Amino acid sequence: MARATVLGRLTWRVATVTAVRDETPGARTITLDVPGWPGHLAGQHVDVRLTAPDGYSTQRSYSIASAADGDRVELTVELLPDGEVSPYLARVLSPGDPLEVRGPIGGWFVWRPETPEPVQLVAGGSGVVPLMAMIRARASAGIRTPFRLLYSARGPRSALYRAELDRQSADGSGLDVTYAYTREVPDGWGRPPARVDAALLAEAVWPADREPAVFVCGPTGFVETAAGLLVSAGHDPRLIRTERFGPSGGQR
Numbered sequence: 001m002a003r004a005t006v007l008g009r010l011t012w013r014v015a016t017v018t019a020v021r022d023e024t025p026g027a028r029t030i031t032l033d034v035p036g037w038p039g040h041l042a043g044q045h046v047d048v049r050l051t052a053p054d055g056y057s058t059q060r061s062y063s064i065a066s067a068a069d070g071d072r073v074e075l076t077v078e079l080l081p082d083g084e085v086s087p088y089l090a091r092v093l094s095p096g097d098p099l100e101v102r103g104p105i106g107g108w109f110v111w112r113p114e115t116p117e118p119v120q121l122v123a124g125g126s127g128v129v130p131l132m133a134m135i136r137a138r139a140s141a142g143i144r145t146p147f148r149l150l151y152s153a154r155g156p157r158s159a160l161y162r163a164e165l166d167r168q169s170a171d172g173s174g175l176d177v178t179y180a181y182t183r184e185v186p187d188g189w190g191r192p193p194a195r196v197d198a199a200l201l202a203e204a205v206w207p208a209d210r211e212p213a214v215f216v217c218g219p220t221g222f223v224e225t226a227a228g229l230l231v232s233a234g235h236d237p238r239l240i241r242t243e244r245f246g247p248s249g250g251q252r
């Protein structure tokens with residue numbers, strides 16, 4: 001009901017693609033110019049609507065990857081080869097093309113730069129997208145709130161934003177990044193491919209007594225497992241915000 005009420009106030013806007021950039025072999029960032037964009041908070045998402053010449057229309061949700069920056073909005077879309085919408089966004093859409101978007105959407109899974117608590121981010125796969133928006137919002141606000149990111153990806157080649165995360169975690173501003181590779185690890189990595197478990201969590205995550213604000217995002221199974229492990233490690237469930245990237249949208 002709340003979502004319906006909020007969506008009722010949002011209008012579809014026709015954005016223009018200004019750039020596309022491959023982040024990995026399977027994921028592409030799309031930069032949009034959205035005239036009249038009202039601004040957004042890190043963690044919010046948009047709905048994207050595609051309409052075929054015969055009038056068939058379908059929509060999906062995509063997190064905003066960029067920090068607020070005028071009319072510019074970036075999305076990062078992971079290609080699901082058998083998907084209906086992501087192959088078009090991640091392979092076909094090109095600079096100059098129009099794209100219908102509606103947003104920003106979401107008021108719970110958001111980080112505001114003025115909040116002082118340390119932040120723990122936990123990402124599975126493309127679930128890193130809204131968490132990257134938080135990291136970028138922190139950098140663009142020039143603040144040093146301690147941030148930790150635990151990022152589970154299949155391997156180094158499928159991890160998004162690696163160069164930017166390396167840069168930001170090396171700049172001494174208080175961002176700490178730990179990767180958990182589930183299928184392939186780089187040479188000399190020192191641990192076999194593995195999913196996030198209680199031992200890794202204990203190593204990489206703020207202890208519960210620091211009372212961090214926790215944001216967990218990724219596929220539904222990942223989010224449920226990670227949130228369960230965090231609660232077992234003593235984190236207050238009220239401080240854990242989750243976003244599930246299960247199938248979204250619908251058709252008309």
Ligand SMILES: Cc1cc2nc3c(=O)[nH]c(=O)nc-3n(C[C@H](O)[C@H](O)[C@H](O)COP(=O)(O)OP(=O)(O)OC[C@H]3O[C@@H](n4cnc5c(N)ncnc54)[C@H](O)[C@@H]3O)c2cc1C
Nearest residue numbers: 060061062063076077078083084085086129245246247248
């Ligand atoms: C709030 C929110 C934010 C999102 N943000 C992003 C984002 O930033 N980047 C991004 O790439 N995706 C994001 N998603 C997922 C996105 O909305 C689509 O679900 C995804 O792109 C697949 O759409 P599709 O049309 O290609 O696949 P579909 O045709 O819908 O589905 C094809 C097959 O893949 C399965 N499937 C659908 N979605 C997923 C998924 N996410 N993971 C695994 N299997 C899936 C379906 O069950 C089906 O079997 C987000 C979802 C939500 C709810």
